Amino acid sequence: xxxxxxxxxxxxxxxxxxxxxLTAAExxxxxxxxxxxxxEVAQRAGxxxxxxxxxxxxxxxxxxxxxxxxxxxxxxEARRQAGxxxxxxxxxxxxVTLAQRYAADRGFHEGSAGACAxxxxxxxxxxxxxxxxxxxxxxxxxxxxxREDVRAEDVFFxxxxxxxxxxxxxxxxxxxxxxxxxxxxxxRTPRPEPLSAPGPSIDVFHEWLARQRAGGxxxxxx
Amino acid sequence: xxxxxxxxxxxxxxxxxxxxxLTAAExxxxxxxxxxxxxEVAQRAGxxxxxxxxxxxxxxxxxxxxxxxxxxxxxxEARRQAGxxxxxxxxxxxxVTLAQRYAADRGFHEGSAGACAxxxxxxxxxxxxxxxxxxxxxxxxxxxxxREDVRAEDVFFxxxxxxxxxxxxxxxxxxxxxxxxxxxxxxRTPRPEPLSAPGPSIDVFHEWLARQRAGGxxxxxx
DNA sequence: CCATAAGCGGAGCGGACGCTCCACTTCTTC
DNA sequence: GAAGAAGTGGAGCGTCCGCTCCGCTTATGG
Numbered sequence: 001x002x003x004x005x006x007x008x009x010x011x012x013x014x015x016x017x018x019x020x021x022l023t024a025a026e027x028x029x030x031x032x033x034x035x036x037x038x039x040e041v042a043q044r045a046g047x048x049x050x051x052x053x054x055x056x057x058x059x060x061x062x063x064x065x066x067x068x069x070x071x072x073x074x075x076x077e078a079r080r081q082a083g084x085x086x087x088x089x090x091x092x093x094x095x096v097t098l099a100q101r102y103a104a105d106r107g108f109h110e111g112s113a114g115a116c117a118x119x120x121x122x123x124x125x126x127x128x129x130x131x132x133x134x135x136x137x138x139x140x141x142x143x144x145x146x147r148e149d150v151r152a153e154d155v156f157f158x159x160x161x162x163x164x165x166x167x168x169x170x171x172x173x174x175x176x177x178x179x180x181x182x183x184x185x186x187x188r189t190p191r192p193e194p195l196s197a198p199g200p201s202i203d204v205f206h207e208w209l210a211r212q213r214a215g216g217x218x219x220x221x222x
Numbered sequence: 223x224x225x226x227x228x229x230x231x232x233x234x235x236x237x238x239x240x241x242x243x244l245t246a247a248e249x250x251x252x253x254x255x256x257x258x259x260x261x262e263v264a265q266r267a268g269x270x271x272x273x274x275x276x277x278x279x280x281x282x283x284x285x286x287x288x289x290x291x292x293x294x295x296x297x298x299e300a301r302r303q304a305g306x307x308x309x310x311x312x313x314x315x316x317x318v319t320l321a322q323r324y325a326a327d328r329g330f331h332e333g334s335a336g337a338c339a340x341x342x343x344x345x346x347x348x349x350x351x352x353x354x355x356x357x358x359x360x361x362x363x364x365x366x367x368x369r370e371d372v373r374a375e376d377v378f379f380x381x382x383x384x385x386x387x388x389x390x391x392x393x394x395x396x397x398x399x400x401x402x403x404x405x406x407x408x409x410r411t412p413r414p415e416p417l418s419a420p421g422p423s424i425d426v427f428h429e430w431l432a433r434q435r436a437g438g439x440x441x442x443x444x
Numbered sequence: 445c446c447a448t449a450a451g452c453g454g455a456g457c458g459g460a461c462g463c464t465c466c467a468c469t470t471c472t473t474c
Numbered sequence: 475g476a477a478g479a480a481g482t483g484g485a486g487c488g489t490c491c492g493c494t495c496c497g498c499t500t501a502t503g504g
Contacts, residue, residue, distance in 0.1 A: 010450090010451095011449095011450055011451065011500085011501060011502075012501070012502090013450095013451070013452090013500070013501065014450075014451060014452090014501095017451085017452085037490085037491060037492080038491080038492065038493085039491080039492095042453090047452080047453080048452065048453030048454070049453075049454090049492085049493080050451095050452070050453055050454085050493085050494080050495090051451080051452060051453070053492080053493060053494085054451080054452085057493095058492080058493085059491095059492065059493090113387045154400075154401075157386070157387070157397065157401065158401065158404070160386055160387065161383045161384060161386035161387075161401060162383060163386075164379070164382055164383035164385075164386040165335045165379070165382065165383075170430070171422070171426050171427050171429075171430040172419070172420075172422055172426070174419045175379065175419055175422055176419075177417075177418040177419040178376075178417045178418060178419035178420075178421065179376075179379065179380065179383060179405075180418075181408075181413075181417045181418050181419075182380075182405055182408035182409060182417070183401075183404055183405060183408055184408070185407070185408035185411040185413065186403075186404035186405055186406070186407035186408030186409075186411070187404060187408075188411075189407040189408070189410075189411055191403075191407065195399075195400045195403045195404070196399040196400060196402075196403050197394070197396045197397055197398075197399040197400035197403075198394075198400075199400065200393070200394050200397055204393050204394070205393050207393075208392070208393040232480090232481095233470085233471060233472075233479090233480055233481065234471070234472090235470070235471065235480095235481070235482090236471090236480075236481060236482090239481085239482085259460085259461060259462080260461080260462065260463085261460095261461080261462095264483090269482080269483080270482060270483030270484070271462085271463080271483080271484090272463085272464075272465090272481095272482070272483055272484085273481080273482060273483070275462080275463060275464085276481080276482085279463095280462080280463085281461095281462070281463090
């Protein structure tokens with residue numbers, strides 16, 4: 001019922017352990033991705049596996065918690081940028097930040113497409129993040145800098161896609177910058193004919209998520 | 223020593239079985255991707271798991287064989303298009319074909335980034351494929367249709383990237399078309415400043431592959 | 445300082461999966 | 475059609491991994 005209960009009402013030592021688990025998990029998720037094992041987290045936190053599972057009923061719940069934190073941080077960042085420099089370029093700056101985040105955070109990158117992304121607790125943060133990006137997008141579109149047939153949802157697909165297949169250790173993990181450049185050039189180009197496929201919609205995505213949760217097996221991921 | 227020996231010198235029934243294994247594996251690889259189990263292939267082929275392993279020393283060797291066939295087919299397709307319609311648009315047509323292939327063939331998409339892609343037998347086909355794409359690219363660049371700072375290797379990264387995260391069953395598996403449109407627009411846009419990151423090189427990639435083979439664990443790839 | 449409840453972690457269960465073993469079957473050759 | 479080689483597949487081994495069980499430890503409140 002409470003995947004990560006308000007750490008109040010926990011015994012002092014348990015609260016301490018929870019803190020260490022989260023710190024360790026953060027590191028593991030970022031560097032090793034959602035396929036890493038519970039054992040890895042437990043070992044780095046200096047606790048037993050059972051203690052990890054006691055706080056988060058499944059591995060997926062743990063990753064979902066971390067994923068949620070990342071979404072919230074990014075939404076805050078987007079809102080901050082909209083406040084500080086509400087210019088037509090703010091979206092592009094945000095997209096660089098976002099793509100870089102995908103590049104530097106394997107858990108965020110792979111997890112966003114993995115089983116843990118199904119968790120219902122992420123629906124809110126995800127929606128908030130899309131809204132925040134949408135505000136930046138509107139700014140850029142009103143200024144005529146970005147073509148009109150782009151949606152907020154596209155921003156995330158694009159920033160994830162330019163990181164396709166790049167992990168730390170891969171040859172040229174910096175290539176995302178190159179493909180983001182190309183994408184941004186494409187986004188700036190006005191287009192006579194509409195794009196060949198309609199844009200993605202978070203509502204459709206959420207319906208699909210709900211179907212997955214009810215229906216059956218999780219998406220493969222990774 | 224011989225991952226898929228010339229099916230001559232095989233007993234008649236064994237040759238028949240090999241054929242059925244390849245047919246079944248083709249299907250499984252395409253629909254389920256490289257994470258599918260040997261058991262799945264064996265069952266669909268109507269043989270025992272041991273019979274699959276007897277022909278291909280490891281699961282990776284089987285997938286590598288299929289991956290190689292795909293590379294060769296695509297290279298042939300590229301050469302065909304260069305012969306039939308040697309126009310500035312041939313590259314774009316090929317990229318649509320390639321992206322579609324990634325979209326329709328989960329094994330090709332995930333396998334290209336997975337452990338089976340390490341197999342040394344793929345180095346030749348991979349290089350041939352890049353060369354064939356390079357010819358189409360040169361055609362388009364000579365005609366001034368595609369910007370000059372793009373390399374043949376980019377073509378594959380781009381067509382794979384626009385398929386990032388789309389699998390049959392995902393919401394909007396057609397979205398690759400949308401992002402490929404954007405990418406193509408970006409590729410056509412001449413650019414005053416150079417792209418932020420240098421292009422990928424198959425030589426560097428092959429050096430990296432060799433290091434992986436010698437060094438240690440395979441890339442995760444799920 | 446004690447009683448109690450909360451928390452802990454090592455051992456182990458269960459299932460998945462790649463791969464191997466070996467007694468048995470089937471093809472080939474003469 | 476017999477002998478031997480070639481091929482087969484079910485049973486099973488080893489390993490990994492998420493998760494659980496349960497006897498023990500430790501904080502807490504009176």
